[in-house]
Amino acid sequence: MASTTVPSEQKGRPARPARAKKPEGQWKIDGTAPLNRDEEVKQEDPALNAKQRVIDVYSKEGFDSIPEEDVLKRFKWLGIYTQRKQNLGTEQTSQLEPYELSDKYFMMRIRFDGGIASPAKLRAVGEISRDYARGTADFTDRQNIQLHWIRIEDVPTIWEKLESVGLTTLMGCGDVPRVILGSPVAGVATDEIIDGTPAIEEIQRRYIGAEEFQNLPRKFKSAISGNARQDVTHEIQDVAFIGSEHPELGPGFELYVGGGLSTNPMLAQSVGAWVSLEQVPEVWAGVAGIFRDYGFRRLRNRARLKFLVAQWGVEKFREVLEEEYLGYQLPDGPHQPINPGDRDHIGLHQQKDGRFYLGVKPTVGHTTGEQLIEIAEIAEKFGIERIRTTADKELLFLDLDKEIVPALEKELSAVGLYPRPSEFRRGIISCTGLEFCKLAHTTTKARAIELVDDLEERIGDLDTPIKIALNGCPNSCARTQVSDIGFKGQTVTDEEGNRVEGFQVHLGGSMNIDANFGRKLKGHKVLADDVSDYVTRVVSNFKTERNEGELFREWVQRAPEEQLQ
Structure with a gap:
C-alpha cells in the first residue's frame, strides 16, 4: 500500500511559516533605503557632482587622488571608466578584483544621440583622439564613439573641446538613460513612416541630465525610429518606438518595452499602444519613471527593466504607465509588420x-x-x-x-x-574585448578584423547576409545571441591543459523574422586561435548544403550537429 505523508499540523506540530520574501528594492513598494553598496554610493552623493571634482581636484592632483567610490562608480555618469591593465591574461579576469584589473587610464564614451554628426564633430573627436587618446577611436553599436588611454589630467580640456561642438560624455555610462538611438536617415529616407528626430531632441532637452532620472536601478537603453527598416534594434532596448501607421490617426509609433541581452536575454514586447510624435517624450519619461520607481535594485544582475516586464506582463505594464504616469489612455494601435530585410544602410x-x-x-x-x-x-x-x-x-x-x-x-x-563591403565585412561586429575591458576573457576587435580578411581570402563573398559577432564575455555587448554566428568569450582548457582564450558558439540568432536567441551546441567550445578555421568550415557547409533562397539562420535550425562543429 502506498504510504501517505501526514501534514505536520495533523501530527500536532505547527506548520513551518513561509520564508518572508526578500525586498527587491522597488522604491514604491519597499522604500528607498539602499540594499547594496552601489545604491548607497548613489544616495550619498549624486554621481554628476563628481564632474566638478574632476575639474578642481583630480585633474590637478592626478589619478591617485581619486577615491574608489568616484573612480569605480560615479565616474560612469561622466562617461568615463577605467580600462583594463595591459598584459593581464584571460584567466585573471575572474581572479582579480575590479580595482586590481583597473589601469590608471580611462575609456571615454562620447554621446551621439540619434547618430547626428557633422564634419566639425568628427574633426573635434579626431583631434582629441590624436592628442589625448593615442589615436584610438571606435564607433559603437549605440551610435557613439569611444576613446581609450585618456588621462584624468586631460579630461577637463577634452570636455571643453567637446562642448564647443555640441558633444558631451555626461551620462554616457552609469545608471541613467544612455544615448538615444535614432534612425540615421530620419527626415530624408524615402521609406520613412515618420521622422522621430523632434522627439529625440525634446527628450534630450527635458529629461537627459534631469535630476529625476539620474538614479535609475541600472542602465536604461532607448531607441526611436520612424523608418520602415526598423533600423535601431528595437527588440533589445528597454524602451523603443518604431514607426507605425494607424488607420485613423495616421503616422506615429508602436511602443516596445523590456528588451535586453546579456546573460538573461529577453526580446522587447509590444505594449499594443499607438503613440503620437508629440506624446513620445512623455511616454518615454513614463517608462523611465516606472523603471526608477518599480525596478529591482537589490541585485544588480536583476536591475534591468526586462525583469520587471517579465514579472508584470505587458498588460499590467501598460495599465501602470497610463494610470500612474500619463494620466490618460493611449489608443490601441496596429502591430507593425517586422521588416524581414536588411536594416543597415550600406x-x-x-x-x-x-x-x-x-x-x-x-x-x-x-x-x-x-x-x-x-x-x-x-x-x-x-x-x-x-x-x-x-x-x-x-x-x-x-x-x-x-x-x-x-x-x-x-x-x-x-x-x-x-x-561596397563583402557580406562578411558588412555583417561583422565585436566588442572592445580583452585589450581594454575588465570583464573580457578574449581578444575580440583585432581578431574580428583578422577574421574578415581571412574569410574574404578563403571564401570570397556570400550572396546572402551573414552576421558574425565576437564578444569577450557573457554580457553580449556585440549582440552574440542575435547573430548568425555569435562567439561568447570565456576561458577554456586546450589539449595540453593550459587555460587559454576561447568561445562558446551561438548559431542562427535573429532580431527580425522569427526572432530568437540562436542554437548552442552542448559542450562545444572553439579555441580563439581556431575561430577562422571554424567559421570557414561552417560557412562552407552552408554553401554546399543550403536550399535555394535559404538563409544561414534557417539552415542552422535543420543542419545536423556535425556540420556545425
Whole structure:
C-alpha cells in the first residue's frame, strides 16, 4: 500500500511559516533605503557632482587622488571608466578584483544621440583622439564613439573641446538613460513612416541630465525610429518606438518595452499602444519613471527593466504607465509588420528630396583619430554638412548630388571606409574585448578584423547576409545571441591543459523574422586561435548544403550537429 505523508499540523506540530520574501528594492513598494553598496554610493552623493571634482581636484592632483567610490562608480555618469591593465591574461579576469584589473587610464564614451554628426564633430573627436587618446577611436553599436588611454589630467580640456561642438560624455555610462538611438536617415529616407528626430531632441532637452532620472536601478537603453527598416534594434532596448501607421490617426509609433541581452536575454514586447510624435517624450519619461520607481535594485544582475516586464506582463505594464504616469489612455494601435530585410544602410540610396545618401563601413567600427580628421576633411571638400553614425557601426553621408558619388567613394575607400563591403565585412561586429575591458576573457576587435580578411581570402563573398559577432564575455555587448554566428568569450582548457582564450558558439540568432536567441551546441567550445578555421568550415557547409533562397539562420535550425562543429 502506498504510504501517505501526514501534514505536520495533523501530527500536532505547527506548520513551518513561509520564508518572508526578500525586498527587491522597488522604491514604491519597499522604500528607498539602499540594499547594496552601489545604491548607497548613489544616495550619498549624486554621481554628476563628481564632474566638478574632476575639474578642481583630480585633474590637478592626478589619478591617485581619486577615491574608489568616484573612480569605480560615479565616474560612469561622466562617461568615463577605467580600462583594463595591459598584459593581464584571460584567466585573471575572474581572479582579480575590479580595482586590481583597473589601469590608471580611462575609456571615454562620447554621446551621439540619434547618430547626428557633422564634419566639425568628427574633426573635434579626431583631434582629441590624436592628442589625448593615442589615436584610438571606435564607433559603437549605440551610435557613439569611444576613446581609450585618456588621462584624468586631460579630461577637463577634452570636455571643453567637446562642448564647443555640441558633444558631451555626461551620462554616457552609469545608471541613467544612455544615448538615444535614432534612425540615421530620419527626415530624408524615402521609406520613412515618420521622422522621430523632434522627439529625440525634446527628450534630450527635458529629461537627459534631469535630476529625476539620474538614479535609475541600472542602465536604461532607448531607441526611436520612424523608418520602415526598423533600423535601431528595437527588440533589445528597454524602451523603443518604431514607426507605425494607424488607420485613423495616421503616422506615429508602436511602443516596445523590456528588451535586453546579456546573460538573461529577453526580446522587447509590444505594449499594443499607438503613440503620437508629440506624446513620445512623455511616454518615454513614463517608462523611465516606472523603471526608477518599480525596478529591482537589490541585485544588480536583476536591475534591468526586462525583469520587471517579465514579472508584470505587458498588460499590467501598460495599465501602470497610463494610470500612474500619463494620466490618460493611449489608443490601441496596429502591430507593425517586422521588416524581414536588411536594416543597415550600406551603399547608395536616394533621399525623398531626390538627392542621395551613401553608407560606408569601417571594419567592426574601428578607426583612428587621424582617420576621423581625414573623413572630416573629405566631407568638407565635397560640401557635406550632415553625417550620421548607425547602430551597425556605419557612417552615412547625406544630401549628395549623384555626380560626386564616384569620387567620394574613392576617397573614403582610401581611408578605410568600404562603400561596397563583402557580406562578411558588412555583417561583422565585436566588442572592445580583452585589450581594454575588465570583464573580457578574449581578444575580440583585432581578431574580428583578422577574421574578415581571412574569410574574404578563403571564401570570397556570400550572396546572402551573414552576421558574425565576437564578444569577450557573457554580457553580449556585440549582440552574440542575435547573430548568425555569435562567439561568447570565456576561458577554456586546450589539449595540453593550459587555460587559454576561447568561445562558446551561438548559431542562427535573429532580431527580425522569427526572432530568437540562436542554437548552442552542448559542450562545444572553439579555441580563439581556431575561430577562422571554424567559421570557414561552417560557412562552407552552408554553401554546399543550403536550399535555394535559404538563409544561414534557417539552415542552422535543420543542419545536423556535425556540420556545425
